[in-house]
């Protein structure tokens with residue numbers, strides 16, 4: 001256990017990803033609406049790879065992907081602080097995703113704000129980045145509300161993305 005294993009905001013509780021979260025991740029990965037702007041639904045094999053990659057990130061770096069619960073303990077989504085290679089430069093990115101029934105309540109902005117704080121205060125990163133697709137207007141709005149600024153266009157896994165950075 002590290003002190004980053006869990007944290008909370010006013011309306012969300014974040015818990016470190018473990019192998020026990022497979023079904024929770026799977027329910028988001030297989031949801032066509034949730035995955036619409038993330039490359040489409042993943043197969044079960046792709047979810048397993050995604051989990052393995054994110055579990056290794058925790059082992060290697062002591063931070064990574066958290067599952068999010070609402071104040072009643074129901075699974076609400078996930079969020080992440082993760083190393084990201086941006087065109088040869090090591091960055092730390094923040095990311096978030098909520099089950100569709102939680103959209104439109106300011107929750108992504110709430111968790112992104114806390115991730116940004118953790119990135120600065122706990123990980124001591126001079127800046128935190130985020131990438132999102134051109135058509136993910138909701139996510140771009142979250143980043144702006146969180147205080148990140150568009151920096152440039154980048155390719156990520158051969159898909160054009162917008163790169164935002166904290167200032």
Ligand SMILES: CC(C)(COP(=O)(O)OP(=O)(O)OC[C@H]1O[C@@H](n2cnc3c(N)ncnc32)[C@H](O)[C@@H]1OP(=O)(O)O)[C@@H](O)C(=O)NCCC(=O)NCCS
Pocket residue numbers: 034035037038095096097098099102103104105106107108109110131132133136137138139141142
């Ligand atoms: C993107 C996502 C995280 C937003 O979560 P959320 O909790 O609804 O976000 P918030 O309520 O904090 O803020 C959303 C903002 O985007 C705006 N917005 C959402 N969809 C929009 C759209 N299609 N066009 C314009 N604005 C949009 C909202 O109005 C709100 O802005 P406002 O507060 O100024 O009105 C959520 O839709 C999601 O989980 N999507 C699937 C996963 C994903 O795409 N993650 C991001 C990967 S980069």
